[in-house]
Amino acid sequence: MSSKTKNIVILISGSGSNMAAIARTAQQQNWQRRFGARIAAVVSNRADAGGLQLAQSMGVPTQVLSHQAFDSREAFDAALMKLIDGYQPALVVLAGFMRILTPDFVHHYAGRLINIHPSLLPAFTGLNTHQRAIDAGCREAGCTVHQVTAELDHGPILAQASVPVLPDDTADRLAARVLVQEHLLYPQAVEAWLQSQP
Template sequence: MPNALCNVLVLLSGSGSNLQALIDSSHTEGSQVRVCGVIANRADAYGLQRAEAAGIATALLDHTGFDGREAFDTALMALIDGFRPDLVILAGFMRILSGDFVRHYQGRLLNIHPSLLPLYKGLHTHQRALDAGDTEHGCSVHFVTEELDGGPLVVQAVIPVEPGDTAQSLAQRVHHQEHQIYPLAVRWFAEGRLRLGDQGALLDGLPLPASGHLIRL
């Protein structure tokens, strides 16, 4: 969608720091990214306040009011589609999404995960990297598929694990890198450079490696 704004809908459950990074990036000259809406499943998600401060439309859909994941996801899809987004991104959205939901947004649904996928899918990634004695850690942006944290990789930021690192110190440094690579991946999509092909992620029409585009620090 070059030469046109790309409407991006953000799903979140918490503080929304990745949302803020995306908002800040979208304000740079020449950006084709427009955050068209933010939806949270928790009323106390600070990301809603970040969005409102930036003049972005918000909505709350509390998952506890639904009888099961499928019912919630059906309502969520209807709410999202009302914003008419070109791209949906998960920014700390603490829900496992149903297959119907993922298929509905196939090729236009991105997630960021705080590990070098395929390592450490799920939770507690920083402590698990330390427990394994890893010398490198990082974060990954990927297209979402029905496999949890398992879709084709777009970009990864790799940082060294420092002597004396704790899960907290590692998390802080990884978080900083999330704020760099997530807006980058969204920008690629908005510029028409990034898409999901039959065999995986494509950048400028060429297949990305299995590890995605690597950025080492």
């Protein structure tokens, strides 16, 4: 194992529940000792994101970079790359980061940028995944951790977890059950990625 610290930067826009699940697992499973890895920072594009306080309560440094301060997606992503690169990240984790990233950003972090999506990809890319699964008559739904590529929700799949779609499900009820699996799957996928690194 390399002696160099493997810094992980997590990007959020909201409550940060997946971020918190990863940070808790990093502490409980002692990623620092086992993999030389640590959550170096949590970055949000929204100053009011609940996950910022959550990260701070766990001792994780936070930063805010508002996309509203930039006149283009490209300008924001360039500034975001500069901020992230200050931490020399081994891995950049999207955890409810509600921005479509530019090809330049995705290319810059190729092979070290991952996301979680609330469907069993390749099914139901994009939004409203739970209602679409119900409307399609699916018997199973779930979540997918994947590498991020320039095509939305199409990168190589790293891990998946499924839940049954119940006869009386609403999108909200199904989403709540899938979220439980997300909080288990995402930390496991990050740990597996760390184990795969030299």
